[in-house]
Amino acid sequence: IAPAARISNAWDTKVGGTLADALSCNAVVKSFGAEAREDGRLMRVVSRWRRRVNRTWLRYNTTAAVQLGVLLCLRSAVIGGAVLLWMAGKASPGDVTYVLTSYYVIHAYLRDVGMHINNLQRAVNDMDELVAIHGEPIGIVDAADAKPIAVTGGHIVFDAVTFHYGGHRTALYDRLSVDIRPGERIGLVGRSGSGKTTFVKLVQRLYDVSGGRILIDGQDIAHAKQDSLRSQIAIVQQEPILFHRSLAENIAYGRPGVSRAEIEQAARLANAHEFIMRLPKGYGTLVGERGVKLSGGERQRVALARAFLPDARVLILDEATSSLDSESEALIQEAMERLMKGRTAIVIAHRLATVRSLDRILVFDRGRIVEQGNHATLVGKPGGLYRSLFERQATEFGQLSAAG
Ligand SMILES: Nc1ncnc2c1ncn2[C@@H]1O[C@H](COP(=O)(O)OP(=O)(O)OP(=O)(O)O)[C@@H](O)[C@H]1O
Ligand SMILES: [Mg+2]
CATH class of the missing domain: 1.20.1560.10 (ABC transporter type 1, transmembrane domain)
Structure with missing residues (x-):
């Protein structure tokens, strides 16, 4: 049998x-x-x-x-x-x-x-x-001597990190080194597939690196407890996924037990309060599996509100405003400025207007950082990748406004 x-x-x-x-x-x-x-x-x-x-x-x-x-x-x-x-x-x-x-x-x-x-x-x-x-072996295991990590300043260091996805023949990162100072606001830009999302996944230790170390405030994250690490990082993922629960529960997910007033405050900051109040059941509305009953931009705003609640020193925004209309984006940009104060922020964006005011921009190309500096420096670099991306976006916009 x-x-x-x-x-x-x-x-x-x-x-x-x-x-x-x-x-x-x-x-x-x-x-x-x-x-x-x-x-x-x-x-x-x-x-x-x-x-x-x-x-x-x-x-x-x-x-x-x-x-x-x-x-x-x-x-x-x-x-x-x-x-x-x-x-x-x-x-x-x-x-x-x-x-x-x-x-x-x-x-x-x-x-x-x-x-x-x-x-x-x-x-x-x-x-x-x-x-x-x-x-089945567990992909990422806490080391036997793993301790909770204490993220106090938000100093993130990639020290000669080598990483490659299982199944890929070549490494995505080959001895990548980056130093992000506490409180620094970093933009990650670059072509699709250049390794921006992977960078933040490694900061969260969703994968283990095969060489080098990632340090947060001097502590190697490979020796930290995963849940303690991730609970101290607030993140808006590239594809926000919501639970089939009420909007209030979804927003409060990063900090269970917060008051209704705090939830509404976060929703206001994310420019989500108005649309939520227009729904028949308001904050009690169920959003469907993975959030299918909301529009793309609404889902993104709920994900933003969710990231605004935890009191985390590190904030990661992966294409967090890509589905928003320019009006909402401008409003949220303002809220984000406030939110990023005193925090280390990593902002990934294709629309360069989103990152131009940040302290430093890292330009990725096939897993390497090919340029870095602030907007003005990078734009002033003749033949640079950032400059060419920026010029393309600027001309498209220019042509549009000329046509309009
Ligand atoms: N889970 C995975 N397993 C295997 N390969 C992956 C996985 N996730 C990403 N990759 C590959 O790694 C490379 C980098 O992906 P990543 O998501 O970091 O790109 P990205 O810069 O965020 O791109 P985009 O701007 O399109 O979001 C891509 O070539 C992708 O195909
Ligand atoms: Mg990505």
Whole structure:
């Protein structure tokens, strides 16, 4: 049974996976009119699953039938033997009665044992995948001597950091060194895929580096407790994801137990209060899985409000205003200025207007920092990458305003 059950359980999981994939990408399926294709795909998986499950079911039942057959043979042999002995005059009716009654008692036990073995087998097979998941090594493990990290100033140092994603052949960062002073406001710019988001993921230690060290306030984050590190960094992710809970709960996620007034204050700073008050249930509105019931810009503003609450020394904004209209962006820019005071801030942006007022801008290109300095210095650098990005954006804007 075990080999068949293992395969059919794996197909059980595949059916779940196919369903989850198709349902969570439901908007894409509809937009491309691909319902029939998805149906077909699911049908193929389900029909293979059905064949496998059928086979396992047959094996269970065959085993049960064989067990029963063996028991029946045993029963006939015992009863037949007793009767034969009685006919030959070698056993009294009392002996026969004794044999029959004891046999029936034993028979019931034997049947139970067979059933239990079947159930045990089934349970072990069902547990197989669970045990396999449990045995899977954890990607990032706290060191045995890990201590909570104390982020007091927000001094971030990348010391010759080498990192590459599993599966990639070349390293994304090769001995990257950066020193971000406490309270400094840093902008990260560069082409798509140049390694900006990865930089902040490493600061949060979502991945371990393969060479070098990352220090925050002199403490190597590889020896710090992960939860203590991450709880002291406020972040707005590039793709904000919300819980299917109320807006108030979502905003308060970084600092559970805050008062309603503080939640509203954060929402005001993120320019989210007005749109929230227009919703029928206000702060009690449920936002749907991952926040699907909000528009892109609304979701982003809720994510901003969420990052405004924790009292963290390090603030990371990854494309935090990319889905906002220019009016909201200007309002939030103001709030961010206030928020960044006394904090170390890392701001990633494609729109260079977002980073031009920051203390220092790091220009990434294929995992290397090719230029750094403030806006004025970088723009003044003939042939520089930042200058060319800036000129492109400026001319596009110029052409637009000229056309307008
Ligand atoms: N989880 C991952 N596994 C494997 N490769 C990844 C992973 N995340 C990112 N990469 C790769 O690493 C490189 C850098 O990605 P990263 O997300 O840091 O880019 P980025 O500069 O933030 O780009 P964008 O401006 O588009 O957000 C890309 O080539 C990307 O394909
Ligand atoms: Mg990114």
